[in-house]
Amino acid sequence: MLILLSSCEKQLEEFPQNKVMPTTTEDYEQLLNRAIISRQIMPYLDILSDDVDLIETDHVQDGPDDGDAQLAAYMWQDRHETTMSGGDIAFSSFYESIFYCNLIIDGVKNAQGVELNPQNVERTKKQLEAQAYALRAYAYFYLVNLYAKPFDPTTAAVEQGVPINLAITAEDKAYTRQPVQEVYNLIVSDLEKSISLLEANPADGSSKFKFGELAAKALLARVYLYMNNWDQAIKYASEVVRINPSIFNLQAVGEQLNEGNNSGYDWEVTNILGRNYIGSFNENVLFVNGLNELMPALSYWHYITTFSVNKELADKFEPNDVRRFYFMQTFSLNTFAGLRVKLSYAKNRYINLGDTFSATPGSGYTRAIRTEEMYLILAEAYAHKTNGLEEAVKYLNTLREPKFRKGKYSPLVASSFNSESLLDYVFLERRRELCFEGHRWFDLRRHGMPAQTRTGYSNEVATLKQNDPKYVLQIPQQELNVNPQIGLTPR
16 A cells, blocks of 8 residues: 555656646545546456356456456455456545545645635535535445455454545555544445535535436445445435436346247347446436446356356346346357357346447446445335334335336235345345445345355366355455555455
8 A cells, every 4th residue: 555655646646747636626526536446346256245146157268367366255265366467446536536635635625726706616625525425435344344354343453454545645654454444434435525515515416437426425325325324225225316316127128038039149239128227327326436347257158158148036036027027138159169049138128239248337336326225225124123124115115116027016015025135035125126336245244144155177176164254355466565463364
């Protein structure tokens, strides 16, 4: 992290027009653009989960294919980054974003405006400050859920989290981990500040790459869910769906889409029905960040990589649930090794197969905040509360009905569940609705870190024990090299 901060400081020395520090709101706008992560940084996150299979017979390259870069993650090796050519860059990327957010929070109040109206200048400064608080919270949320144990109210005060850095200069000091509770306290505080600023200084909402009031509240609802604070999770998720109840409706496309027409062969896939399920233009999408984290690991262009959609996941969708065919499709490709058939990812509804060959803007997004997640948060939080089953089932039905073929949905009935069975059902529904958006690995961590087994090349078996320490990722080696005081993740 010392190297990271030194690098950021060097960039600031050149930013902008040889200024030592930003002075105008326009300068801080440029800093905000640097704080927004616009690239792929966690291509291993869904590979770690049980939503992905490795099919060895699909390996048709003479050497490694693009999926093999994530092989260490798939096999839950002690270091998930060992097969990645550049290592794990999520740690440094999030702290770089945090550094720019710190600069904005520290200095934007004193920035000079670039327009004459002082009220507009003040509103712009408040909006920039709000964005910085939200983005910093967003970065720490991922850091603490990648590199620390899941939040447990009984142990969070003593469990090692991740370093908290609020500095605006490259300080020559070691950064050590702070307790999980302190990291979450900062996340909550930052989001509360962001929400307060955005409520008083609303953004125009034209860009889903920046936080609006609803996106910040939605992230806070997610954070409270992870903290087992059911009342606060309900409060913020309810506020989001009250103002924006949008749900991506699949009933119309469900009249046409089925197993028979949900397949592609070589280049003949231009007939894919529907539009991007996680598109930034969708009303139900509140925020998007980075690029598609699945490509090229799950690519099916030029050749078929060994990673594919887990068939058990495909079987979890009920009859007439359109998501089964909207989120995945059967793709066939004639390779020099013969015909290969793959259950491929299709949530972004690709038309150009080239967009599956690498993470590009055409690949779409997988890291998003959507209203559907709020309905699932409400269902889970109410399922934990005394006399909350009716409300939980109500939110599940509201979410699920538009995902089924018209007239084919049978509503869930609260009397069919107890609290435990309903929580299991919500967990399953989260797996279905939020698949391949980076939630599943975190959900496995939140729900008991279950034992798992999978098979890699040459029948090599990988195992995670119940509560396995490898549910917490190892700190990237490049960070330990410059700041060993962070310490290895216990194994």
